[in-house]
Amino acid sequence: MIIGITGGIASGKSTLSSLLKTHGFPVYDSDLEARRLQNEHPAIVSQTKALFGDDIYVDGQLNRPAVAALVFQNPELLRKLTDIVHPVVKADFLQWTKQFNPNQLIFIESAVLFEANFDGLVDKVILLTVSEEIRIQRVMERDGSTKEQVLARIKNQIPDTEKIPKSDLVILTDQGLPDDVLHLIISWQDRIIP
Structure with a gap:
């Protein structure tokens, strides 16, 4: 059985995933794997360079701060980037699941579970939610972001009120x-495993 862990930025997804891993549960971190694939997968690299220019990679590594500065101010660029990355992450996740017994409980952590349509890959969804004030405070402290930068990132995610149902x-x-x-x-x- 595959359980999706999702929630907006700074909702505690990674904390929950770490706890689950500590107790022996397999967890696929879609953000971490997306970062790896953005540096290693030839199709992603070439399409990302076509979208942003060759200099978006420095010493073979995607310049993530530069990409973030561009996409979080331009929803169309963000959509194009996710159209490049999400299908490859989805395929990578499905390949990863093959190593486990279908009755085994495994997890995928994804901030964009619904946005990327990964919810169709899971049997159940755990949503972590946090008030906007605390979310902003956590991100500002964690990343050194300004309030405006945090709000721009939040704006690109589906609100928790739409994810709850x-x-x-x-x-x-x-x-x-x-x-x-x-x-x-x-x-x-x-209660949920038949």
Whole structure:
């Protein structure tokens, strides 16, 4: 069974994924894998260079801050970039899942689970949600971003209010992950696995 972990920026996705990994659950980090593929996958590299110019790669590595500065101010550029990257990440994820027993509980962490239509690949969805004020504060502290930069990133994501009806478990993380979150997921797992 495949469980999607999603939520807006700074909602606690990576914290939950780390906790799950610590307890032996396999977790595919779509953001991490997308970064790897953006540097290694020939089709992504060539299409990204065609979109932004050859100098968007420095010493074989995508200049992510330069890309972010361009795409978060230009929704059309962001859409073009995601159209390049998401299909390759999807294929990579599906290949990754083949190593596991179909009855085994595995997870995919993706900030853009719904935006990238990855929700069609999962059996259930866990949504982590956080108030906008705390989200902004967390990102500013974590990344050194300005409030305006954070708001521009938030604007490019589907609001939690639209994700809640599509989710099977919603966890509020304003105070961090609940102490019993692992127990919550395990007991939830017991109820959903046929």
